Amino acid sequence: MxxxxxxxxxxxxxxxxxLYINWNETTPPQQEDLSVTQQGQYSGDIPSSLEGSQLLMQNSISSKHISIHTDVLTLIVDIQGGDVIRAELENYAAALDSENKFVLLKKDPDHEFIAQSGLIGSNGIDTLNGRAQFATTTSSFFLEDNQEELRVPLILVKDGITYTKVFTLKRGSYAVDVSYIIDNKSDKPTSVQMYTQLKQNLMDDGGSLTMPTYRGGVYSVDDTRYKKYSFDDMQDNNLNLTMTHSGWAAMMQHYFIAAWIPHASGEANLYTRTHKGQGFIGVRYPTTIVVPGTETTLNTTLWVGPKLQDQMTETALYLNLTVDYGWLSVIAxxxxxxxxxxxxxxxxxxxxxxxxxxxxxxxxxxxxxxxxxxxxxxxxxxxxxxxxxxxxxxxxxxxxxxxxxxxxxxxxxxxxxxxxxxxxxxxxxxxxxxxxxxxxxxxxxxxxxxxxxxxxxxxxxxxxxxxxxxxxxxxxxxxxxxxxxxxxxxxxxxxxxxxxxxxxxxxxxxxxxxxxxxxxxxxxxxxxxxxxxxxxxxx
Incomplete structure (x- = not known):
């Protein structure tokens, strides 16, 4: 004995x-290589690319992009489509003692990770012929010291209808509200469907033996509070889930996450797909009909930042679970x-x-x-x-x-x-x-x-x-x-x-x-x- x-x-x-166990347990239209699935999902890429990330880091913004600055975020938005193609976190350095800020979203030649949103459907402004081309009054927007909220509008007028895409950012917050205001002054009803998605190069999960981490998709939908869906999973099988009450679609990595949180009434569709070495996870809203002489607003929220549990809890139900403590979360x-x-x-x-x-x-x-x-x-x-x-x-x-x-x-x-x-x-x-x-x-x-x-x-x-x-x-x-x-x-x-x-x-x-x-x-x-x-x- x-x-x-x-x-x-x-x-x-x-x-x-x-200690070493790794607990690991989308796409809008473009001008090239376009296809449509039976569910109406577009595949392909978007036009317009950055001409080198260093230009962005030096705040040299071309006319194709606008910059949005708050106390915690610097966003670069492509006015063709209104996608967030770069997100710098002001309070997080890229590396220890580095003067460069940590970049979560980016559109670099070797790594693309962007947040896309748009309007498709019968009268959508993102069509098989290209993305919406918005107009704006200035190329730079700043949250001033005496402001608690910053609203950035992008405007497109087409066929008697005014489409305004508004980014709303608040002081100290990594939650960015994105709204489409559709003002139909035409004599015909318009039918649109909003989508939001995250797009990133297919990569491995990341981490090491002593620091096992996860990089990939993750989502929440109805009774599924939190579930990882890796890039390998996306390549094996496309998700096609119904979102009735609440949920979100995200891509995360160690310490940081980008997530779309829809505010839809009715059934939405959560999906994944892969295309040309890139993975997509996103949400398609129900179809909305805007009758003549009326105005309708479609809302969503983009979380882009660190995994701060208190703020994520306030932003979306179960989003804080992306701080993954594994099977002992009740203790951790x-x-x-x-x-x-x-x-x-x-x-x-x-x-x-x-x-x-x-x-x-x-x-x-x-x-x-x-x-x-x-x-x-x-x-x-x-x-x-x-x-x-x-x-x-x-x-x-x-x-x-x-x-x-x-x-x-x-x-x-x-x-x-x-x-x-x-x-x-x-x-x-x-x-x-x-x-x-x-x-x-x-x-x-x-x-x-x-x-x-x-x-x-x-x-x-x-x-x-x-x-x-x-x-x-x-x-x-x-x-x-x-x-x-x-x-x-x-x-x-x-x-x-x-x-x-x-x-x-x-x-x-x-x-x-x-x-x-x-x-x-x-x-x-x-x-x-x-x-x-x-x-x-x-x-």
């Missing part, structure tokens, strides 16, 4: 294995909330992680005490178990019966040292996911050389300290292992974990290091108490 350490070894290996969500509350007080995410670790390990102290008490009692019984084996021999049934009698007499649970560890594992894994998915930790400094908690420690100090602390814990813990091979495996565990953690984000390694330090403190207190009772023996 030297199974205590074996189960502990398996549990530790299981934790390590779970309150842990992230607690971490955020601590950060509001201390102002440093590294310090917040340390305090959170003390809180979590403090709450688990009764389990930790039960674990080490049981392990100590099991070690105290080893001489009796050895004598029992020598006396009984190979009679396994009798051996099992007498062992259970001994455990009952001594009030020892043979699994008591392992069960608390198993109960703690979900918390460890949930914390891992909560820290890894937190955009707040991106480029967040801690102290001295740790200038980005979302990146590995550049000098490997934290992983080495973590390995050392794990080695000390192992030496302090009572052991029943006598087999030389098992002892070598256990001695190798700190080295193996150190190698793993060399490439983990510093915030995660910091959590594990502090957790080990707390464990050492708790072990000291527990063993001191056990020694008074005559139970503890480390060797």
């Amino acid at each position: 030297d199974s205590q350490r074996n189960i502990l070894l398996i549990a530790l290996m299981f934790v390590s294995f779970m 969500t309150p842990l992230h909330w607690l971490l955020s509350q601590i950060h509001e007080i201390v102002g440093n995410w590294g310090v917040a992680i340390i305090i959170l670790t003390f809180i979590v390990r403090g709450a688990m102290y009764p389990l930790t005490k039960a674990q080490y008490t049981s392990m100590a009692k099991m070690r105290m019984l080893q001489p009796k178990l050895v004598e029992m084996r020598e006396r009984i021999g190979d009679d396994r049934q009798r051996m099992s019966q007498e062992m259970m009698t001994l455990y009952k007499k001594e009030k020892v649970n043979p699994l008591g040292g392992c069960l608390p560890l198993v109960l703690q594992m979900p918390i460890f894994i949930a914390l891992y996911w909560a820290l890894m998915e937190s955009v707040e930790l991106r480029h967040a400094p801690f102290i001295l050389w740790i200038r980005d908690l979302s990146a590995p420690d550049p000098y490997y100090v934290l992983p080495l300290l973590m390995g050392a602390s794990m080695f000390i814990i192992q030496k302090m813990s009572p052991s029943t292992v006598t087999d030389p091979i098992q002892q070598k495996i256990m001695n190798f565990m700190p080295i193996m974990f150190t190698l793993f953690f060399l490439w983990f984000p510093a915030g995660l390694v910091l959590y594990w290091l502090i957790s080990n330090i707390v464990t050492l403190l708790q072990q000291t207190l527990i063993y001191h108490s056990l020694e008074k009772k005559g139970l503890h023996s480390r060797k």
Whole structure:
């Protein structure tokens, strides 16, 4: 029954294995290569391309594009179609210490990721002959210091009907309202169907072994609160879902997301498709009839920005679930909330992680005490178990019966040292996911050389300290292992974990290091108490 350490070894290996599991579980008309599906969905690309992204970065906007500037967003909109072809996030750098802003949407030669919207249908302004050509009064729009809201209109007059596409942006918000105001002053009714979609080059999911992340499609529709639909899925099968009450279509990556949230009355259609090496996910609205002498407004919202849970919750139902904590979200969500509350007080995410670790390990102290008490009692019984084996021999049934009698007499649970560890594992894994998915930790400094908690420690100090602390814990813990091979495996565990953690984000390694330090403190207190009772023996 030297199974205590074996189960502990398996549990530790299981934790390590779970850390690396990647929980991964549209198109308007153009002037070339146009086709229409049976559902009326257009395939192809849109005209007009940027003549180099550097021109945009220098705010040299051609007459084909307008720029929209708020305190958090800089958008470039193509006036042919009114698509958002570039989105810079003002509060997020492209890289640590970079002066360039992070670009979520772009139309570069090597990577295209844009947000499209338009009007198709019998009288749509986006037709087989091309996209709508809007007019605007100026090429640059700014949210002034005394403004809370910025409205940017694009206007097209055709056949007695005025189409106004309006972008509405608010201070501090990554939610962009997009409206089509259709004023029918003609003598005939007009029939249109609004669509919104995201278009991006087909790419792999991204991420790495130590930082598994997801890049691809994701959606919510009626009873399906949140579901990923990768580029591989899109190539295998086109989605064609009915959206009755609420939902959204999005493409996301680590920390950031672009999503269309429709405001449709009636049944809408959520779809995906691929075309010429690009993937599309979007929503088609029900057909709208605008009778002569009336005005109708069609509304949608584009979220383009970081995965900020509070703001996303206010923007769309279940959009916050794109901060994907996997199957332990019920634990990870309150842990992230607690971490955020601590950060509001201390102002440093590294310090917040340390305090959170003390809180979590403090709450688990009764389990930790039960674990080490049981392990100590099991070690105290080893001489009796050895004598029992020598006396009984190979009679396994009798051996099992007498062992259970001994455990009952001594009030020892043979699994008591392992069960608390198993109960703690979900918390460890949930914390891992909560820290890894937190955009707040991106480029967040801690102290001295740790200038980005979302990146590995550049000098490997934290992983080495973590390995050392794990080695000390192992030496302090009572052991029943006598087999030389098992002892070598256990001695190798700190080295193996150190190698793993060399490439983990510093915030995660910091959590594990502090957790080990707390464990050492708790072990000291527990063993001191056990020694008074005559139970503890480390060797």
